[in-house]
Amino acid sequence: MKERLRVAVVGAGKWARAAHLPAFHRSPLAQLTVICDLKEDLARERAAEFGVPEITTDVESVLRRDDIDVVDICTRGDHQDLVFATLEAGKHCLVEKPVASHYRDVWRAHEMAESRGLKTKVGLTFRHAPAMRYMLHLVREGFVGQPYIFNGFEQNSQWLDPDVPMDKRDLEQRPEGERKIGADPRPEAIEVSSLEGYGAPIIDISLCAVGDELREVVGTMKNFVPYRRRTNLDTARERINIDDASMYLGTYTNGALCSIQTSYVTVGNYPGVEARIYGSEGALICRLVEEDGNCQTLHAAKPDSVEFQPLEVPREFFPPGYTPGEGWASMFYANLVHDFMEEIVSGEAGNRGDFADSARVQEIINAVERSFRERGWVQLPLEPRSTG
Numbered sequence: 155m156k157e158r159l160r161v162a163v164v165g166a167g168k169w170a171r172a173a174h175l176p177a178f179h180r181s182p183l184a185q186l187t188v189i190c191d192l193k194e195d196l197a198r199e200r201a202a203e204f205g206v207p208e209i210t211t212d213v214e215s216v217l218r219r220d221d222i223d224v225v226d227i228c229t230r231g232d233h234q235d236l237v238f239a240t241l242e243a244g245k246h247c248l249v250e251k252p253v254a255s256h257y258r259d260v261w262r263a264h265e266m267a268e269s270r271g272l273k274t275k276v277g278l279t280f281r282h283a284p285a286m287r288y289m290l291h292l293v294r295e296g297f298v299g300q301p302y303i304f305n306g307f308e309q310n311s312q313w314l315d316p317d318v319p320m321d322k323r324d325l326e327q328r329p330e331g332e333r334k335i336g337a338d339p340r341p342e343a344i345e346v347s348s349l350e351g352y353g354a355p356i357i358d359i360s361l362c363a364v365g366d367e368l369r370e371v372v373g374t375m376k377n378f379v380p381y382r383r384r385t386n387l388d389t390a391r392e393r394i395n396i397d398d399a400s401m402y403l404g405t406y407t408n409g410a411l412c413s414i415q416t417s418y419v420t421v422g423n424y425p426g427v428e429a430r431i432y433g434s435e436g437a438l439i440c441r442l443v444e445e446d447g448n449c450q451t452l453h454a455a456k457p458d459s460v461e462f463q464p465l466e467v468p469r470e471f472f473p474p475g476y477t478p479g480e481g482w483a484s485m486f487y488a489n490l491v492h493d494f495m496e497e498i499v500s501g502e503a504g505n506r507g508d509f510a511d512s513a514r515v516q517e518i519i520n521a522v523e524r525s526f527r528e529r530g531w532v533q534l535p536l537e538p539r540s541t542g
């Protein structure tokens with residue numbers, strides 16, 4: 155095995171700068187080799203910032219190269235075509251969520267990666283936060299005993315202001331031929347937004363914490379801020395019917411219960427994740443919210459000591475190069491990326507937070523949407539699985 159895996163990053167925007175590029179830059183197992191962005195100037199700027207030797211605007215040229223081991227897809231919008239092209243080219247693949255909007259396509263991508271011996275990873279960022287990693291470790295060690303109830307929140311006030319454009323891309327001209335999301339104003343036509351964008355990481359954590367599959371869900375979606383700017387090019391607000399808040403209840407095969415709440419019009423700071431697990435022998439609450447200069451806390455209680463007390467997160471749960479006071483985006487993502495590099499280099503079977511995990515999450519998102527449309531409980535899985 156080579157000393158370092160050679161990495162191509164596709165998409166050099168805001169999140170690549172805040173999370174992906176710093177994470178690859180500091181992983182001792184990765185070598186940033188090329189940055190690809192449709193905007194050449196941006197690719198050049200990022201390459202200079204992170205000491206990356208090459209840039210391109212042509213993703214096809216990246217995929218044709220024999221000397222690239224890992225392709226990281228950090229574009230905004232539909233990732234599905236780039237994911238399949240990356241796997242087709244025989245590269246290990248990290249991609250931002252969602253891999254695809256329909257769970258069947260995510261399973262298909264997982265099966266393709268498996269059949270080619272490729273590792274996959276999805277930007278399910280928050281399971282990789284040091285405090286969350288430690289919480290999930292404690293749960294696996296039996297700290298809470300049999301899990302009874304999981305409560306999950308992923309929420310902040312990112313879109314509370316209607317003048318914050320729905321589309322986060324920095325557009326220079328209006329995209330042609332794109333479908334107008336949320337154009338149908340009827341309440342029953344509301345489109346999935348926060349449930350997918352914010353729901354995926356906390357749904358992922360809920361499955362890890364309970365350690366089982368969901369058996370059934372019932373949920374609802376709501377549009378609280380009906381009029382907002384569509385893009386950075388629009389000055390007027392228009393009716394956009396998307397879920398800016400959602401909630402669901404679920405029961406797991408092992409009998410545990412969960413409630414999940416997602417929203418980006420709820421007052422509070424980033425990233426706005428909270429996971430609570432209550433079991434027969436204890437309870438843990440992990441909070442990933444920037445408050446008082448701290449972006450993560452973990453508290454624990456036991457039946458004979460019911461006041462929640464803070465736990466210190468051991469050093470081994472932090473990423474390489476961690477310095478106290480580091481911001482959440484680079485700290486959490488450095489764990490994600492280094493974990494992925496280790497999985498590839500070690501060649502161990504399976505991996506954490508891969509396309510299979512993402513497919514399970516996407517299936518739940520699709521089931522909650524169906525539950526809302528049919529106004530009732532929906533059973534999972536939505537259809538028998540061929541893998542997973």
Ligand SMILES: NC(=O)c1ccc[n+]([C@@H]2O[C@H](COP(=O)([O-])OP(=O)(O)OC[C@H]3O[C@@H](n4cnc5c(N)ncnc54)[C@H](O)[C@@H]3O)[C@@H](O)[C@H]2O)c1
Binds near residue numbers: 164166168169277
């Ligand atoms: N996991 C998380 O916590 C988290 C947080 C923030 C953003 N994200 C996700 O990260 C992704 C990127 O977000 P962003 O804010 O950086 O977006 P952005 O718009 O700032 O950047 C995306 C970049 O991708 C480039 N691009 C698009 N298509 C391309 C292609 N085919 N080839 C090459 N370059 C291409 C664009 O030119 C743009 O510069 C999104 O999917 C977003 O949802 C995830």
